[in-house]
Amino acid sequence: MSFSSKLIDWYQSNKRDLPWRARKDPYAIWLSEIILQQTRIEQGLKYYEAFIETYPTVFDLAKAEEENVLKLWQGLGYYSRARNLHHTAQHIVNNHKGIFPNTHSGLLNLKGVGDYTASAISSICFEEPQAVVDGNVYRVLARVFGIKTPINSSAGAKEFKKLAQKLIDEKHPGEFNQALMEFGSTHCKPQNPFCEDCIFNSACVAFNNGLVHTLPVKTSKTKVRNRYFNYLVLLSEDEKTILKKEPEMVSGEISINFR
DNA sequence: CAACCGTGGGG
DNA sequence: TCCCCAAGGTT
Numbered sequence: 304m305s306f307s308s309k310l311i312d313w314y315q316s317n318k319r320d321l322p323w324r325a326r327k328d329p330y331a332i333w334l335s336e337i338i339l340q341q342t343r344i345e346q347g348l349k350y351y352e353a354f355i356e357t358y359p360t361v362f363d364l365a366k367a368e369e370e371n372v373l374k375l376w377q378g379l380g381y382y383s384r385a386r387n388l389h390h391t392a393q394h395i396v397n398n399h400k401g402i403f404p405n406t407h408s409g410l411l412n413l414k415g416v417g418d419y420t421a422s423a424i425s426s427i428c429f430e431e432p433q434a435v436v437d438g439n440v441y442r443v444l445a446r447v448f449g450i451k452t453p454i455n456s457s458a459g460a461k462e463f464k465k466l467a468q469k470l471i472d473e474k475h476p477g478e479f480n481q482a483l484m485e486f487g488s489t490h491c492k493p494q495n496p497f498c499e500d501c502i503f504n505s506a507c508v509a510f511n512n513g514l515v516h517t518l519p520v521k522t523s524k525t526k527v528r529n530r531y532f533n534y535l536v537l538l539s540e541d542e543k544t545i546l547k548k549e550p551e552m553v554s555g556e557i558s559i560n561f562r
Numbered sequence: 563c564a565a566c567c568g569t570g571g572g573g
Numbered sequence: 574t575c576c577c578c579a580a581g582g583t584t
Contacts, residue, residue: 346570379569
């Protein structure tokens with residue numbers, strides 16, 4: 304049985320009942336995808352409900368005041384998403400008669416829509432086989448296939464997109480994409496994944512080599528941290544610093560000799 | 563490609 | 574308290 308078949312079978316019986324899964328119209332899917340960018344489903348859920356209720360169609364969103372859109376977005380973070388959302392709704396209404404582009408490349412032209420979101424919309428709404436690669440997909444593929452390429456590198460981005468694209472079920476791309484993300488989100492979790500009860504554990508490279516907690520690999524970016532050091536500087540009567548360097552000084556240690 | 567954009571939750 | 578992570582995109 305293929306990777307995609309096993310995955311989709313798992314999805315059929317394990318998927319959560321989420322409101323946007325009941326529809327395939329690009330407005331609802333686009334709205335949900337923008338809201339869910341870098342946002343947990345539990346957090347985005349209320350906002351999706353509020354937006355779809357307040358602005359049932361792209362026309363309603365387009366004619367809203369930006370101020371009101373931002374007000375409804377309040378608390379979600381990444382506020383440029385809200386401005387782009389409103390801007391794109393007006394663009395769709397004014398230049399495309401309210402009809403969303405129906406291809407991956409067409410969707411990519413919309414503000415706030417990158418490769419991930421264009422792939423999600425085109426696969427879910429138009430059955431275009433474009434693989435999504437989000438944090439969940441990185442994790443699942445890195446573990447199952449034992450990929451050690453850092454996910455936050457350009458090489459990693461290419462490699463994972465290529466693999467996901469190879470694995471995708473071209474007959475059911477939307478289903479496959481959602482299944483892969485759902486699997487990563489609720490089963491192949493970052494911490495304490497359910498490896499003992501996993502459809503891939505006989506083949507999973509990470510599971511069979513003790514790498515589950517090692518993969519995916521992420522290169523640590525140099526993060527700025529405020530550190531406070533206290534120095535004691537001793538001066539002699541003639542303003543000379545009294546400090547003697549130790550030979551063989553260990554990096555990071557400072558030695559001061561008093562005399 | 564690094565930096566930046568936000569908030570909430572978990573370890 | 575601190576760091577990581579979350580259905581990413583833009584500059």
